[in-house]
């Protein structure tokens with residue numbers, strides 16, 4: 152009988168061995184795995200949605216719209232395009248290699264570790280698992296222990312569906328994750344908080360393992376005086392309060408241009424009531440709850456410690472059910488407690504600026520966020536802000552849409568993450584593009600100059616044409632050279 156640590160080591164070794172035996176290599180094998188996964192999720196979607204309702208009071212339709220629909224799209228994209236994604240890319244541009252036919256071979260990394268969080272437990276597990284399998288890797292998956300019902304339901308489905316030689320689950324929390332991180336992986340894919348992302352990056356560095364980090368950050372949403380205020384209010388309310396704000400790309404804080412601040416807040420209050428009803432309570436069917444007592448208390452503490460004004464709390468926090476209502480805090484300064492760590496909940500601090508010139512400096516006070524949202528109908532204003540800020544993604548006049556598509560890469564920058572996935576970007580994230588050249592015997596003549604003895608006459612033939620400075624002139628080589636020849 153294995154000890155828990157021995158069991159983890161055994162699972163790791165099993166997927167390493169099966170990778171080296173080439174079991175996950177064939178496209179047919181990969182497609183069979185993905186096809187089985189697709190129908191297993193479909194056949195168990197009711198059980199999965201029920202489980203997440205128990206963990207997060209997550210409205211079942213929100214699980215469909217924000218998780219399962221993208222999972223189906225991811226698997227379908229992989230099944231539809233895998234032959235093309237995995238085919239060699241021919242390389243050109245160097246006449247010296249004409250005879251060696253260089254290609255990029257789409258090679259799997261090998262045995263990969265995938266670690267996922269609790270807030271979108273199906274999407275944030277199944278999307279990287281899909282990409283890893285599509286790219287021909289073998290996988291050990293460590294789900295969260297915090298969303299216990301959805302983790303149990305998901306792991307039952309995965310273990311009943313995927314080949315145990317190439318896919319293993321290690322359930323547990325930080326202790327199990329730490330034991331897994333001690334082992335040598337060919338790739339690690341981590342989704343979670345920035346602090347834990349640092350731990351993962353340090354562990355990966357010990358083995359020089361390539362790592363993808365899907366982390367968090369304080370994503371700003373800016374509303375300017377040119378915005379369509381009712382539409383902005385509705386889209387921001389949806390993006391902020393979906394999953395009770397427990398979304399890595401949720402707007403974290405709101406920046407309003409002063410001339411429209413008051414009017415926008417009225418529209419925003421109306422939008423919240425339109426989405427969640429005039430009387431939002433713990434039993435409202437369309438609103439999720441906070442995942443744990445610890446994190447519910449964190450929201451409560453943040454509200455008690457802020458120096459801002461609670462201008463709207465649309466409902467009464469309930470410790471027993473972990474219901475925490477949309478809470479708008481105005482008059483927040485940059486050093487307020489709400490402007491510290493990522494809020495990851497339904498509290499929205501509101502700051503105002505006299506004009507848009509102040510926005511970049513305000514945003515740059517924080518690490519690069521996962522997302523930046525701008526509501527404006529002025530293209531110059533849009534480009535100015537985009538040019539002077541950095542973020543994992545930037546969305547103009549909407550929220551969250553970048554996280555739900557197989558056509559758009561999803562990832563951070565700086566402390567909000569490294570790497571990206573979804574769709575072909577996910578296949579590429581789990582693929583090493585291996586250059587392969589097939590040298591021809593016929594190339595021997597062209598290559599004879601490289602062999603010793605490297606006589607002076609050989610070196611003369613080898614001397615590369617040294618290009619004049621004008622070749623690199625800003626006006627381009629032709630004009631540059633013409634200028635040189637004819638002054």
Ligand SMILES: NC(=O)C1=CN([C@@H]2O[C@H](COP(=O)(O)OP(=O)(O)OC[C@H]3O[C@@H](n4cnc5c(N)ncnc54)[C@H](OP(=O)(O)O)[C@@H]3O)[C@@H](O)[C@H]2O)C=CC1
Pocket residue numbers: 266267268269270271275293294295296297323324325328329342343344345347348350364365366367368398399493495521563568
């Ligand atoms: N970029 C993205 O795609 C996303 C980013 N996030 C970010 O994730 C955070 C919220 O998720 P949350 O689950 O709380 O994040 P955590 O970083 O706490 O946990 C992420 C995963 O790491 C595990 N873990 C926790 N502590 C350690 C540790 N010390 N060493 C190794 N592994 C550990 C967790 O296990 P366990 O859960 O069992 O404790 C979980 O499986 C937010 O910051 C959010 O922004 C969330 C969703 C998507």
Ligand SMILES: CCCCCC(=O)O
Pocket residue numbers: 217270271275397398399400401551554555
């Ligand atoms: C709508 C897509 C959500 C992606 C996961 C997150 O942002 O936490």
